[in-house]
Amino acid sequence: MSTAAIDLLQQRYGLAAETRPAVITNAITTALFSHRSVRAYLDKPLPDNTLETLLAAAQSAASSSNLQPWSLLAVEDPERKARLAALAGNQTHIRQAPLFLVWLADFSRIQRQADQQGVELQALGYLDSFLVGSVDAALAAQNAVVAAESLGLGTVYIGALRNNLREVIEELHLPPLVYPVFGLTVGYPDPDKPTAIKPRLPQAVVLHRETYSAPATEAQSIQDYDRSIAAFYQQQGLASANWSSQTFQRLNKVAALHGRERIGQVLKEQQFDLL
Ligand SMILES: Cc1cc2nc3c(=O)[nH]c(=O)nc-3n(C[C@H](O)[C@H](O)[C@H](O)COP(=O)(O)O)c2cc1C
Secondary structure, eight states: OOOHHHHHHHHHHOOOOGGGOOOOOOOHHHHHTTTTOOOOSSSSOOOTTTHHHHHHHHSSSSOGGGGGEEEEEEHHHHHHHHHHOOOOOOOOHHHHSSSEEEEEEHHHHHHHHHHHOOOOOOOGGSSHHHHHHHHHHHHHHHHHHHHHHHHEEEEEEEEETTTHHHHHHHHOOTTTEEEEEEEEEOHHHHHHOOOOOOOOOOOHHHOOOOOOOTTTTTHOOOOOHHHHHHHHHHHHOOOOHHHHHHHHHHSGGGGGGTTGGGGGHHHHTOOOOOO
């Protein structure tokens, strides 16, 4: 393993050497291990053909039955970005990034073709179709993230775009059978506000072999991880205490959904029946 990879994995899994897995490294795995979200951007335009490049990477992802049930909506207009930022928890990086991508699960294109050809799509109303659209959009977006990082750009996903789903659907003129799975900011990272690799759970906690079995050491491993990530947050000057407390805070009260508790109703209004 190269020293660069050892260093990256130390950051990814915390400083305890025994939690650092042995891995195969090449240019792509090293790039993947280097990921970090970026929330501060330079006021600098993107290189020509960035959007087309990210979209080609996205369209190169696998697609369930090749349905390709997603679309990409690119927002560059500062006023529209500002309105979307306000709807998504006032996240400044949405305004700051030159490009804001909205990843849409989109069955409206297929429905239009079916309407033109007089075909009925009985399976469309089932939850599985909704999952297929959402999963495919996410796989596509992650390919775009990897491509963006390879170009020296930074990104951060914006799940908060679902906080005010109805208003976002109206702002973007989304027709029935389309919903925004999440947003993604794209821009040059501000070098004055560098980001670091955020540690993840140890592999022993995440990996099951053959059948599911939570390891006896799970609680201890998570306590160790909590210490690792607490040190990370402190280094970054962030207020979060550790992974467990942050995770519980995110899930223990409906209020933490910031409006996303209503998306089931809005999705039904968008004609996702979720049967
Ligand atoms: C679907 C999804 C939605 C997210 N939504 C937000 C968001 O609204 N705002 C934000 O600042 N980060 C958001 N994030 C970024 C995560 O907080 C981040 O990926 C996580 O803390 C791990 O950090 P890293 O990406 O730097 O490794 C989101 C990530 C994902 C995958």
